[in-house]
Amino acid sequence: MRLRGKKVLVTAAGQGIGRASALAMAAEGAQVWATDVNEKLLDAYAGVANIHVARLDVLDKAAIDTLIGALPPLDVLFNCAGVVHNGTVMDATDADLAFAFNLNVRAQFWTIRAALPGMLKAGRGSIINMASVCSSMKGLPNRFVYGATKAAVLGLTKSVAADYVTKGIRCNAVCPGTVDTPSLGDRINAYDDPAEARKAFIARQPMGRLAQAEEIAPVVTFLASDESVFATGQAFTVDGGITI
Numbered sequence: 570m571r572l573r574g575k576k577v578l579v580t581a582a583g584q585g586i587g588r589a590s591a592l593a594m595a596a597e598g599a600q601v602w603a604t605d606v607n608e609k610l611l612d613a614y615a616g617v618a619n620i621h622v623a624r625l626d627v628l629d630k631a632a633i634d635t636l637i638g639a640l641p642p643l644d645v646l647f648n649c650a651g652v653v654h655n656g657t658v659m660d661a662t663d664a665d666l667a668f669a670f671n672l673n674v675r676a677q678f679w680t681i682r683a684a685l686p687g688m689l690k691a692g693r694g695s696i697i698n699m700a701s702v703c704s705s706m707k708g709l710p711n712r713f714v715y716g717a718t719k720a721a722v723l724g725l726t727k728s729v730a731a732d733y734v735t736k737g738i739r740c741n742a743v744c745p746g747t748v749d750t751p752s753l754g755d756r757i758n759a760y761d762d763p764a765e766a767r768k769a770f771i772a773r774q775p776m777g778r779l780a781q782a783e784e785i786a787p788v789v790t791f792l793a794s795d796e797s798v799f800a801t802g803q804a805f806t807v808d809g810g811i812t813i
Contacts, residue, residue: 570598583610642687730802746808
């Protein structure tokens with residue numbers, strides 16, 4: 570088991586990539602704290618080995634500090650929480666931009682600051698941030714707020730990696746293409762014609778299909794493991810060919 574004995578915290582682990590990754594890391598022997606703002610989603614973990622659940626609102630700095638402060642020092646932090654805004658720069662409001670930066674960027678800043686002291690004391694740690702190919706990598710239509718915040722995540726990732734590269738701390742980002750998660754389903758269903766919207770999402774994937782969350786989780790597991798010990802400050806793209 571590649572992660573035996575490692576202590577892992579996953580945000581937004583109630584569904585989608587967060588849940589698939591939490592399950593994958595637990596199956597590899599890690600002790601995983603699966604967190605989500607929606608406690609009901611965490612009920613599905615009942616009886617799963619190596620999984621501990623806790624409600625966490627990553628927009629609440631005090632809650633982050635309290636939870637991480639009560640846990641054993643983390644070996645792995647997977648920042649998966651985020652939000653996708655639909656629209657151009659002309660559609661976005663100040664409130665849209667502020668909320669997305671708070672959830673997509675500032676929350677990662679807070680969790681990293683909370684987890685780092687324990688990692689530094691141990692002399693090791695892997696921080697994994699959820700980014701996207703829709704970022705500084707590539708512009709996608711109607712993703713102004715999302716692309717701007719995910720570009721910030723890549724900058725955050727590289728900065729943390731550079732500051733702690735000599736301290737045994739690694740920080741990397743995962744950059745998926747379009748993944749068929751409940752979150753995507755909610756966004757698709759918000760369109761006037763959900764069937765056509767789904768076709769459009771599929772059409773921008775060169776492989777001709779959407780990714781499954783279980784196809785992203787192995788990359789997260791790799792970055793959590795010692796197999797990736799020489800990788801830091803990188804954006805690991807899993808996009809079905811969008812950025813070819």
